[in-house]
Each structure stands twice: as structure tokens, then as C-alpha cells.
Amino acid sequence: MARALPDVVAIEEGVGLLRSQLLSISDAIARTRQEIADLRQEQETSRACDELQAVVQGTEDATNTILTASETVDALARGIVRRSGDNTNRADAEAIRAEMQTIFEACNFQDLTGQRISKVVRTIVLVEDRIGEMLRVWSASDAAPTAPNPRPDRRSGEAALLNGPVLPGEASVSQDTVDAMFP
Structure with a gap:
């Protein structure tokens, strides 16, 4: 019995579709990596x-x-x-x-x-x-990893000024330093 030859056009279409899907997945991974990096930086x-x-x-x-x-x-x-x-x-x-x-x-x-x-x-x-x-x-798979783009601070008004109480051990300005600024 004669063997049917594969349809070259169908194979090329399948390969093209597979390539398109792989590129789409690759783009989604790159976007996810950036979003995670942004989230990580933003969340502190x-x-x-x-x-x-x-x-x-x-x-x-x-x-x-x-x-x-x-x-x-x-x-x-x-x-x-x-x-x-x-x-x-x-x-x-x-x-x-x-x-x-x-x-x-x-x-x-x-x-x-x-x-x-x-x-x-x-x-x-x-x-x-x-x-x-x-x-x-993901960074190990990249030839040249890129640093995440820093997100701009979207706070405004008092929210941009107020950062809450200082944690123990953090550098802060003492009351004596503030008092010394005012004669």
C-alpha cells in the first residue's frame, strides 16, 4: 500500500502556529517577570x-x-x-x-x-x-539580565509626605538636631 505524503502546507502552517504560540508565551513570561520585579520593588x-x-x-x-x-x-x-x-x-x-x-x-x-x-x-x-x-x-536563562524599571511614586499630597513612624534602628533625625535648627 502506498504511504500518503504529509501535506507540506499543513506542516508549515502547524510550524508557523507553533512558532507564534511560543513567541506569545515568551512575551507573556517577559511581561510576568517585569511585573513581578515591579511588584517586588513596589511592595518592599x-x-x-x-x-x-x-x-x-x-x-x-x-x-x-x-x-x-x-x-x-x-x-x-x-x-x-x-x-x-x-x-x-x-x-x-x-x-x-x-x-x-x-x-x-x-x-x-x-x-x-x-x-x-x-x-x-x-x-x-x-x-x-x-x-x-x-x-x-528566569534571569539565569537570559544572556544579559536587565534591571527592572523603577515605578514612579504615585502618592500625592500628604500621602507623599507621611511615611509613618521610624522603625527601631533606622537612621532618623533626633529632636535635639531639629531643636538646634531653630534659635
Whole structure:
């Protein structure tokens, strides 16, 4: 039986379609790489993690201060109950102790908040690591990797001026330096 020859035109069309699809995929990968690089730069992931860690630390510090003061007030109220001969004073001191217990219980929010924020930080770090790995893999395939184009700052008005509180350890201008500028 005679073998049918492949249709050359059909093969050329298939190759052309395959080439077109591969070029389309290549363009999509290049766009995705640029978008990821822009996202990475724009998001400042490590800064976000630092900010969240600062929230956890600030909350923990404030909670410890509240608990220390509450323990002192509770001890003073306990002393009043012990020493007071007046039933009204004793009742007031017992009421103070009951309110102190409410404060102790409410301060548990800090532990839960810290746990939740820590989960968010771990997720951010994981995403950052995965994106970094994708960029490394894609950059390794390029002969000459290009630096991402920096995105312009789109903030305006007060949002462009206000950057929030300084993280611990960051360089900042001290109040003494500011005071020295004004005679």
C-alpha cells in the first residue's frame, strides 16, 4: 500500500502556529517577570515584615507596661482590703481588684495578635522567597539580565509626605538636631 505524503502546507502552517504560540508565551513570561520585579520593588516586602515585627514588639511592650501597672494596682487594692476596717472601702478595693482581673484577661489579645502577625510575616517571606527564586531562574536563562524599571511614586499630597513612624534602628533625625535648627 502506498504511504500518503504529509501535506507540506499543513506542516508549515502547524510550524508557523507553533512558532507564534511560543513567541506569545515568551512575551507573556517577559511581561510576568517585569511585573513581578515591579511588584517586588513596589511592595518592599522586607520593609513590610519589619513594620509588622515592630507592631508585634510595640504591642508586646505596651501590654507588658499595662500588666505591670495593673499588678501594682491589684496589689495596692489587696492591701486596702486587708487593712481597711471600713466595709465601703473594702468593697471599693474588691471592685478595683475585679476590674484589674478584667484588664489581665483583656491583655491576652497581645499574644493572639502576635501569633497572627507572625503567620502573615512568614507568608510574606515565603512569597518573597518564591518570587526571588522565579526571578533567579528566569534571569539565569537570559544572556544579559536587565534591571527592572523603577515605578514612579504615585502618592500625592500628604500621602507623599507621611511615611509613618521610624522603625527601631533606622537612621532618623533626633529632636535635639531639629531643636538646634531653630534659635
